[in-house]
Amino acid sequence: MEPQRSPLLEVRGNIELKKPLIKAPSRLPLPGTRFKRGPDQMEDALEPEKKRTRGLDTVTKIATSQSRAPAITARTQTQNQITAPKVPKKTGPRCSTAIAMVLKNQKSGPAVPAQKPGAAPPMVGGRKPTKRPAWDLKGQLCDLNAELKCCRERTQTLAQENQQLQDQLREAQQQAKARGAECRTLEGELARVQAQAEQGQQELGSLRARVLELEEQQCTQEGLLRELQKEQLGLQEERRGLAARLEEQERRLQASEAALSGSQAEVASLRQEATGQAALLVEQGERLHGLEMERRRLHNQLQELKGNIRVFCRVRPVLPGEPTPPPSFLLFPSGPGGPADPPTRLSVSRCDERRGTLSGAPAPATRHDFSFDRVFPPGSRQDEVFEEIAMLVQSALDGYPVCIFAYGQTGSGKTFTMEGGPGRDPQVEGLIPRALRHLFSVAQELGGQGWTYSFVASYVEIYNETVRDLLATGPRKGQGGECEIRRAGPGSEELTVTNARYVPVSCEKEVEALLHLAHQNRAVARTSQNERSSRSHSVFQLQISGEHTGRGLQCGASLNLVDLAGSERLDPSLALGPGERDRLRETQAINSSLSTLGLVIMALSNKESHIPYRNSKLTYLLQNSLGGSAKMLMFVNISPLEENVSESLNSLRFASKVNQCVIGTAQANRK
Ligand code: ADP
Ligand code: MG
DSSP states (O other), rough: OOOOOOHHHHHHHHHHHOOOOOOOSSSSOOOOHHSSEEEEEEHHHHHHHHHHHHHHHHHHHHHHHOOOOOHHHHHHHHHHHHGGGSSHHHHHHHHHHHHHHHHHHHTGGGSOOOTTTBBOOOOOTTTTOOOBBOOOHHOOOOHHHHHHHHHHHHHHHHHHHHHHHHHEEEHHHHHHHHHHHHHHHHHHHHHHHHHHHHHHHHHHHHHHHHHHHHHHHHHHHHHHHHHHHHHHHHHHHHHHHHHHHHHHHHHHHHHHHHHHHHHHHHHHHHHHHHHHHHHHHHHHHHHHHHHHHHHHHHHHHHHHHOOOEEEEEEEOOOOOOOOOOTTTSEEEOOOOOBBTSSOEEEEEOOOGGOOOOTTOOOOOHHHHHHSSEEEOEEEOHHHHHHHHHHHHHHHHHHTTTEEEEEESSSHHHHHHHHHHHSSGGGGBBHHHHHHHHHHHHHHHHTTTTTEEEEEEEEEEEETTTTTETTTTOOOOGGTOOOOOOEESTTOHHHHHHHOOOOOOSSHHHHHHHHHHHOOOOOOHHHSSTTTGGGEEOOOOOEEEEEOOOOOOOOEEEEEEEEEEEOOOOOOOOOOOOHHHHHHHHHHHHHHHHHHHHHHHHHHHHTTTTTTOGGGGGHHHTTTTGSTTTEEEEEEEEEEGGGGGGHHHHHHHHHHHHHHOOOOSSOHHHHO
């Protein structure tokens, strides 16, 4: 395919391809033709002129040979005519002028010196001139006429040629004009094309910029493409992995489905089995409940056989710094089963200086033997002691009121037994925290059989026949705001302490916090009234409510853990000062309440119609937990010191009296 040419080139080509406008070759050069030719062509164009001139020259030479001066002149003018092509347009007229001059010179022949007669006549028409003698004027005239005729012919020819040339010139001028117009058109076109080219250049520049931009974009896209390809590879890899996993999962699913159908059959048979098991479970539950009720009944019976009032004696160890008593002072004889049997007897020997012999020798020591349900010699651990009362405490969950007292002189170990030793050593934890932990644990077990238990704790002290809340907080803390014992409601047997806090508890930590608070309240009170804690009764009460919603059963009882006031008596021989009068009143109040407790127990034992509960705040508060189906346990705490023997004997005697009491339906098993 031929490449497209720009319009400019096309125009040029047209110009180059245009044929010379000279229609026919002429013997004379055409100025228009010369104008169109290049410098090299000029010579060629000039050539015919020269030839023509030469031709003239030849003519002139003929004339010269006739020694005519005008011929020489004519030759000079012809030479001038040769240089004329430098101004081509003027060549035409000049040429005609030269011809005219030749003719003129030829006409002015007579002015030229006459040729001698006999001189060779001038050559005319190429014929060899014949020499005419000078005298042959006629001949000469004839020659001249011939020559003139020839010249006239020639002039005519030249005029015709001139006419032709002028025609050609006009034609050439018209053509030049047309060319000029065409040239202007082409120039306009060229300008337009140049403008277009310029615009094209601009467009090209912007296109180049665009190309660069696109190349950049392409680079980015290529980078992106490479990344995407890489990612695609990764994804393909991942897809392959996933496909493999899927295959694996499908395999597993199939296996699982197979297993599932097997399992479903198994489940169906298991369901059937479960239905049977449920029926069995209901049956077992019924049986268990029956067994539980039987256990409670037997447990109660066992407790009653052990005695609804039991007395344990506990002798505290000798404390560092205290005098060691003689080895025979306190003895713990073994029971009928030998040393393997837990001790139940205690023997105290007392030397009475007042009962001296007449000879002055000291009277022999008197032995006092006591027998209790259990005797704990010094060194008995807290857990050992609790083990003995755990079953009794559990009775409270079965709905039997339980009362545990700690009786004894100040410093004999009552508080240690009930609350525990100093510090947070779990080894020395007392009965209260241990009993509660045990109750919470058993209640949880019974929860499995459908029982739900709730516990509410209160802690009060009775000092000088006034009741004070040991769990008081805020402004009442340590102040011992007055509390009263009242019936919970009209016609209700239940008693409550007004202004005292009743705190629901469900875990050991809560009980710990309450004991800590009670301890703090006692410490505050101790600053105002010396040793008040040992001069008051502390009563920790836990009200237990149990419910078996499935069977519509309910049970309720209270567990009372009482740290009694010191049982020591005032020495009547001591003189009574103003301070001691208060102390006497205080002691009398304590003794009165302790003896009321004894009297109540006696009255219960003797099944008297009137039980003097109201004679003291302590018995009044505890009246629902004393007697009837209630279970009572008294710890008689004894000091191991010989110097406390008198108070120890008093305590032991009081405890023995209590121990002889029988309350309830069953007979206590006493040895
Ligand atoms: P009470 O309450 O009867 O006045 P405490 O319980 O305060 O007597 O005991 C008096 C002191 O004897 C306390 O320091 C106590 O730690 C200590 N004590 C009492 N019983 C024991 C025991 N079984 N083992 C170790 N120390 C005891
Ligand atoms: Mg105490």
